[in-house]
Amino acid sequence: MAETTTDRKPGMTVKPPGGGGLGATGWLRWGWRTLTSMRTALVLLFLFAIGSIPGSLIPQRGVADDMVAKHFRDNPELSTWLDRLWLYDVFQAPWFAAIYLLLFLSLVGCVIPRTGVHLKELRRKPPAAPRNLGRLPHHASFTAATSVEEVASRLRKRRFRVATGPGWVAGEKGFLRESGNLLFHISLLGLLFAVGAGSLYGYRGNVLLVEGDGFSNTVAAYDRYLPGVQVSAESLSPFSFTLKEFQATYIVEGRQRGQALDFEADLRVTDEPGGPERDFKLKVNEPLDSGGTMTYLLGNGYAPSFTVTDGKGQVAFDGPVPCLTADKATFASECVIKVPDAEPEDLGFLIRFLPTSVKMKDGTYASAFPAQINPEVEVWAFSGDLGMDNGTPQSVYELNSDKLKPLLMQGKPVVGHGVAPKSVDAAPKAPAGEQAAPLQVGQSLDLPGGAGKITFTGVKEWVTLQTTYDPGRLPALIASVLAVAGLVLSLSIRRRRVWVRLTEAKEGDATVVEVGGLTRTEGGDAAFAGEFDDIVRALGARPAENAGDTDAHE
Amino acid sequence: MPTSEVDFGLAALSDQLILGAVLLYVLAMIGYALELAFATRRVNQAKQGKRRVLVGAGGAEDESVAAEAAGGEAKHGWALRAGTAGLVVGWLGWAANLAAILTRGLAVDRWPWGNMYEFVVAMCFAAVTAFLIMQIRFPVRFLGAFVFVAAMLGLGFAVRYLHVQAGPVVPALDTYWVAIHVSAAILASGLFILAGVAGVLFLIRKDGLSRLPTRAELERVAHRAILVAFPVWTFAIIAGALWADRAWGRYWGWDPKEVWSFITWIGYAAYLHAWTTAGWKGKKATIVQLVAFAALMFNLFGVNIFIGGLHSYADVG
Numbered sequence: 001m002a003e004t005t006t007d008r009k010p011g012m013t014v015k016p017p018g019g020g021g022l023g024a025t026g027w028l029r030w031g032w033r034t035l036t037s038m039r040t041a042l043v044l045l046f047l048f049a050i051g052s053i054p055g056s057l058i059p060q061r062g063v064a065d066d067m068v069a070k071h072f073r074d075n076p077e078l079s080t081w082l083d084r085l086w087l088y089d090v091f092q093a094p095w096f097a098a099i100y101l102l103l104f105l106s107l108v109g110c111v112i113p114r115t116g117v118h119l120k121e122l123r124r125k126p127p128a129a130p131r132n133l134g135r136l137p138h139h140a141s142f143t144a145a146t147s148v149e150e151v152a153s154r155l156r157k158r159r160f161r162v163a164t165g166p167g168w169v170a171g172e173k174g175f176l177r178e179s180g181n182l183l184f185h186i187s188l189l190g191l192l193f194a195v196g197a198g199s200l201y202g203y204r205g206n207v208l209l210v211e212g213d214g215f216s217n218t219v220a221a222y223d224r225y226l227p228g229v230q231v232s233a234e235s236l237s238p239f240s241f242t243l244k245e246f247q248a249t250y251i252v253e254g255r256q257r258g259q260a261l262d263f264e265a266d267l268r269v270t271d272e273p274g275g276p277e278r279d280f281k282l283k284v285n286e287p288l289d290s291g292g293t294m295t296y297l298l299g300n301g302y303a304p305s306f307t308v309t310d311g312k313g314q315v316a317f318d319g320p321v322p323c324l325t326a327d328k329a330t331f332a333s334e335c336v337i338k339v340p341d342a343e344p345e346d347l348g349f350l351i352r353f354l355p356t357s358v359k360m361k362d363g364t365y366a367s368a369f370p371a372q373i374n375p376e377v378e379v380w381a382f383s384g385d386l387g388m389d390n391g392t393p394q395s396v397y398e399l400n401s402d403k404l405k406p407l408l409m410q411g412k413p414v415v416g417h418g419v420a421p422k423s424v425d426a427a428p429k430a431p432a433g434e435q436a437a438p439l440q441v442g443q444s445l446d447l448p449g450g451a452g453k454i455t456f457t458g459v460k461e462w463v464t465l466q467t468t469y470d471p472g473r474l475p476a477l478i479a480s481v482l483a484v485a486g487l488v489l490s491l492s493i494r495r496r497r498v499w500v501r502l503t504e505a506k507e508g509d510a511t512v513v514e515v516g517g518l519t520r521t522e523g524g525d526a527a528f529a530g531e532f533d534d535i536v537r538a539l540g541a542r543p544a545e546n547a548g549d550t551d552a553h554e
Numbered sequence: 555m556p557t558s559e560v561d562f563g564l565a566a567l568s569d570q571l572i573l574g575a576v577l578l579y580v581l582a583m584i585g586y587a588l589e590l591a592f593a594t595r596r597v598n599q600a601k602q603g604k605r606r607v608l609v610g611a612g613g614a615e616d617e618s619v620a621a622e623a624a625g626g627e628a629k630h631g632w633a634l635r636a637g638t639a640g641l642v643v644g645w646l647g648w649a650a651n652l653a654a655i656l657t658r659g660l661a662v663d664r665w666p667w668g669n670m671y672e673f674v675v676a677m678c679f680a681a682v683t684a685f686l687i688m689q690i691r692f693p694v695r696f697l698g699a700f701v702f703v704a705a706m707l708g709l710g711f712a713v714r715y716l717h718v719q720a721g722p723v724v725p726a727l728d729t730y731w732v733a734i735h736v737s738a739a740i741l742a743s744g745l746f747i748l749a750g751v752a753g754v755l756f757l758i759r760k761d762g763l764s765r766l767p768t769r770a771e772l773e774r775v776a777h778r779a780i781l782v783a784f785p786v787w788t789f790a791i792i793a794g795a796l797w798a799d800r801a802w803g804r805y806w807g808w809d810p811k812e813v814w815s816f817i818t819w820i821g822y823a824a825y826l827h828a829w830t831t832a833g834w835k836g837k838k839a840t841i842v843q844l845v846a847f848a849a850l851m852f853n854l855f856g857v858n859i860f861i862g863g864l865h866s867y868a869d870v871g
């Protein structure tokens with residue numbers, strides 16, 4: 001802003017000039033002045049903060065999609081309205097963007113003129129001494145043998161900027177306050193650019209890997225891929241790795257039994273095609289850095305392996321099946337196997353995986369611990385048309401069993417994944433005896449009616465990884481560190497002026513030295529008092545002489 | 555690799571030390587309260603006090619300390635002694651609080667701020683430390699009773715509602731970033747609490763004769779505390795962003811905790827801003843400060859307990 005509040009009365013607002021006949025340029029100028037005024041900046045600042053509140057109270061898309069979906073289910077009418085106001089995407093909302101763009105426009109309009117003013121001030125000499133130094137808030141006088149040059153050099157030694165005249169010296173310091181203030185505001189602008197650059201030129205991708213799987217950094221390899229506008233598929237840094245092994249360690253005893261202690265994924269990494277391989281231990285706070293692209297360990301779970309033989313005796317499925325973790329504390333998990341290649345009919349399975357399976361009093365089975373101590377699975381089998389060739393996309397974690405024929409049910413029904421309760425009722429109960437118990441590794445289950453066989457062959461673990469490339473992160477860090485540095489300067493440094501007037505003493509050859517001090521920062525007087533005493537002493541006063549006279553206003 | 559070994563003897567000692575600290579804080583509060591209740595009253599308005607003419611800045615100060623103008627009557631000796639005793643007992647409570655934090659840390663062999671309980675205990679400690687240090691350099695004894703009430707309530711709440719047994723933390727918290735980010739947040743919060751206590755008193759205090767400190771004194775304490783706390787808070791947020799970059803793959807993602815620390819930051823920035831530039835002082839500035847303080851408290855309790863988000867490691871007992 002052109003006028004700083006120092007030269008404008010508080011409470012005064014910028015008024016549109018003139019009466020009725022105000023031209024377009026007049027209005028533009030008025031608009032710009034209003035926008036770049038302190039008051040507008042403060043209002044925008046508050047709006048910015050208040051605008052982010054709904055984003056923390058209402059679930060946001062991309063952060064909590066399932067919660068958003070739940071909102072829509074529970075309150076269809078209200079949520080449609082909230083959605084119209086972008087309240088599920090607050091931080092992408094046009095109104096939110098409007099606030100911060102205006103704020104930063106205001107910032108630019110403020111910083112540019114102020115920088116000019118400041119540069120001019122840096123070159124200006126301190127103003128001459130006022131007539132009556134005794135009326136300044138800090139004041140002292142004493143006699144000593146000294147001269148204008150002497151006083152000036154002592155003040156310079158204390159890093160004052162000094163001007164002299166006949167019989168007076170003026171000193172000023174604390175310009176770093178405004179420099180810091182400007183640095184702060186310019187850094188905020190830099191921060192905005194860094195964040196913007198990061199979202200334009202960066203990308204983020206998520207992928208799930210089972211032990212033994214490989215990953216190479218291409219768009220197709222991701223389960224979810226969110227590129228910035230300026231990212232092309234070729235610009236992805238060409239690293240790849242294999243997930244050799246994943247280990248989770250848990251607390252075994254006590255109140256916190258089952259709480260995770262450590263996660264570690266052993267990777268074999270190649271930074272560029274044909275390059276040397278290296279081992280890397282990926283941990284929660286220790287991402288993999290390959291050429292500035294970071295890969296993070298986000299989550300983990302189980303992928304039991306199965307072999308499915310169909311009614312014709314052919315192996316129709318063989319491999320690990322990543323399961324969704326149904327209970328985070330015990331890692332009881334739910335999995336879906338779809339076998340569209342099975343003959344004569346498609347086969348589908350719902351599996352409950354229990355890493356540490358124990359039999360409960362009521363005869364059901366549950367998991368008692370997150371690690372795999374006694375891994376077992378309960379199987380539900382279905383046959384019929386899985387509908388996988390009609391082209392409609394399906395989730396690999398859901399089996400729509402409505403149109404399927406239940407073949408076999410073990411244990412408690414799996415709730416959740418697309419199993420309608422009516423098919424549960426229709427399901428034939430598992431024959432009593434051995435088959436009702438869950439399968440252990442190596443065991444098989446024959447499907448009724450010669451439909452085939454399923455074998456539980458082993459247990460692997462999976463991890464979810466996130467890969468991020470954000471070229472704005474380092475600039476953003478630098479900008480925010482500079483902002484803090486600027487802030488500390490502008491909050492801690494006081495702008496202060498000292499004037500000294502020297503007059504011949506009536507008798508003897510001593511000089512009467514009068515010193516006046518002023519700090520331009522409100523509330524700074526108390527803190528300045530001590531420094532002022534030091535200055536007075538440095539100019540040659542003996543302690544006893546100036547003790548009673550220096551006064552701060554308290 | 556982290557261990558799950560916990561020294562239960564030390565952990566139990568820590569729990570006892572906390573109870574000791576609460577008790578000592580109560581006693582300190584009583585001492586200070588006695589001093590406050592039976593010592594000289596202070597005049598809020600400067601009408602009969604001497605008032606200096608100030609040149610330039612600072613002239614807007616509408617209230618000045620005029621305690622000495624109220625007749626200069628001697629304080630009751632025993633009231634003063636009660637205050638001094640409060641100070642001594644306060645230091646003892648501080649030592650117990652510190653010892654409780656240290657023993658807890660030693661018991662679990664990690665930084666002792668891994669859950670809400672530990673965090674609140676450390677925050678109360680920071681607030682008391684800020685007060686005790688400030689009263690060495692500045693005449694802020696009058697705040698003692700209120701700071702110790704706050705510390706006692708905070709510790710009491712932590713013991714009653716948040717306490718969890720000492721133990722290891724989840725892998726996400728098993729890193730030196732806790733020491734950097736959380737320590738800064740604790741330190742800043744402690745100072746903000748001090749400012750908040752002064753702010754509330756400022757609003758309660760009526761004009762005229764009162765046993766409460768003058769508004770100018772209260773305002774100065776609050777301003778000083780926020781001046782120190784704000785850069786620390788800023789550092790805490792930046793360190794948090796750095797950590798988020800290591801742990802979650804982005805430095806800013808508008809997680810509820812991030813949103814509210816940002817709101818808090820804006821609130822205190824607005825307070826400092828208004829104080830220097832817009833000339834907002836007194837009641838208006840204090841209200842801004844307390845709004846920011848409310849955001850701070852909501853971030854601590856509201857977000858952890860009601861909202862959650864990525865930050866929900868708090869392990870609310």
Ligand code: HEM
Binds near residue numbers: 036108831
């Ligand atoms: C994100 C937005 C902003 C933030 C966080 C912010 C924060 C701050 C802070 C913390 C200070 C230091 C206060 C002090 O010196 O005691 C300050 C000073 C200042 N700000 Fe801002 N500000 C913002 C936007 C603006 C804008 C848009 C303007 C101009 C239109 C502005 C004008 C000023 C001025 C003039 C000062 C100088 C105070 C002094 O005289 O020392 N600020 N700002």
